[in-house]
Amino acid sequence: xxxxMQNPRHLVRRRGQEARLRCSPMKGHSHVxxxxxxxxxxxxxxxxxxxxxxxxxxxxxxxxxxxxxPKEGPSILRIQQVVRGDSAAYFxxxxxxxxxxxxxxxxxTRLTVL
Amino acid sequence: xxxxxxxxxMDCAEGRAANLPCNHSTISGNEYVxxxxxxxxxxxQYIxxxxxxxxxxxxxxxxxxxxxxxSTLILPxxxxxxxxxxYCIVRVTYGNKLVFGAGTILRVKS
Numbered sequence: 001x002x003x004x005m006q007n008p009r010h011l012v013r014r015r016g017q018e019a020r021l022r023c024s025p026m027k028g029h030s031h032v033x034x035x036x037x038x039x040x041x042x043x044x045x046x047x048x049x050x051x052x053x054x055x056x057x058x059x060x061x062x063x064x065x066x067x068x069x070p071k072e073g074p075s076i077l078r079i080q081q082v083v084r085g086d087s088a089a090y091f092x093x094x095x096x097x098x099x100x101x102x103x104x105x106x107x108x109t110r111l112t113v114l
Numbered sequence: 115x116x117x118x119x120x121x122x123x124m125d126c127a128e129g130r131a132a133n134l135p136c137n138h139s140t141i142s143g144n145e146y147v148x149x150x151x152x153x154x155x156x157x158x159q160y161i162x163x164x165x166x167x168x169x170x171x172x173x174x175x176x177x178x179x180x181x182x183x184x185s186t187l188i189l190p191x192x193x194x195x196x197x198x199x200x201y202c203i204v205r206v207t208y209g210n211k212l213v214f215g216a217g218t219i220l221r222v223k224s
Contacts, residue, residue, distance in 0.1 A: 004157075033211065043158065045211040056210055091157050099207045101146070105157030 002027065004094050004106035012112045019079040019086070021109045025094030032075045033093040033103060034067060043091065049075060050098075082113045118202045123219040126196075132189040134218050136202030139183040144206050147178060149187045151198040152217075158201070161187065192222045 005024040013019050025032050034046040048056040049069035060067070064082075069075040079086055089110050093103035119137040126132040138147065148163040162169055162176045164185075169176040175188040189196055201217040 035212075035214075042216055043152075043212075043214040045213065048210045059211070093157070098210070100210045100212075101148075101163060101207055102160050103158075103212060105159065108155075108157050 004092060004104050006090075006092050006106035006109050008109060009107060010110050010112070012114065013082050014114050015083055016081050019082050019111055021077040021079075021090050021092075021111070023075040023077070023092030023094075023106060025075070025092075026096075026104055029094035029096050029104070031095040031098060031100065032069050033095070033100070034075075034077050035091045035093065035105075037089045037091065037108075039088065046077075048100075079111075082111075084113045087111055087113045118204055118215055120200075120202050120215065120218045122216065123221065125221050125223060126189075126192045128194060128222055128224045129191055132192040132196065132220055132222065134187040134189075134200050134202075134220065135184065136187070137184045138202070138204045141182050141204050142206075145204050146207055147176065147182075147185050148203040148205065148212070149174070149176065150201045150203065150212070150214075151196075152201070153195075153198040158214075161200075192220075194222050194224060196220065197222045 007022050030051045032049045035043045037043045045059040047060050047067045064080045066078045089108045091108045093105045095103050146163050146165050149161040150158045152158045162174050164176045178185045199217040199219050201214050
């Protein structure tokens with residue numbers, strides 16, 4: 001059973017470009033979480049999604065950031081018009097049930113904004 | 115979710131038990147204690163969780179005091195690969211998100 005997959009592992013964007021981060025949850029998992037880790041800071045929750053639904057987006061910046069988890073395909077975290085402050089590691093986690101007791105994390109996508 | 119307090123860092127000799135403490139004096143009756151760790155540059159890894167009884171799995175043991183105001187994660191035979199940041203998290207189940215604090219940097223030394 002493959003683990004949580006994220007791609008790309010490293011992404012470089014120039015200021016003003018768009019960044020798309022993909023997350024494929026573990027097989028059978030329909031609950032996906034996104035977290036961000038800024039340099040030298042802790043992990044911060046961003047958004048929790050179930051298939052086709054956003055359940056909790058309390059950690060998402062109000063502008064430029066969006067997330068989706070379609071019926072088919074991976075979850076996507078989209079950052080429009082990136083700025084240098086968006087440079088961070090973005091981790092996706094999946095869980096087999098809504099308790100979220102055990103969240104399985106992917107290896108992360110490291111976004112660098114030039 | 116209740117707040118947790120952990121020492122910023124600890125050292126442990128390879129092969130010895132690593133005991134990582136966590137204070138959560140404001141924990142509510144329906145909140146669980148979770149432990150995750152993050153090895154450098156990797157995604158966090160679930161270790162164990164419990165409500166009030168002590169728990170053990172293949173990775174570690176979790177000891178929760180009777181008043182539930184503190185807990186200890188025990189790695190019985192630490193190896194160099196256990197060097198990581200260990201996070202103690204208190205949350206209700208069905209609480210969905212994990213709230214990570216600063217954690218404890220555990221350095222296992224040969």
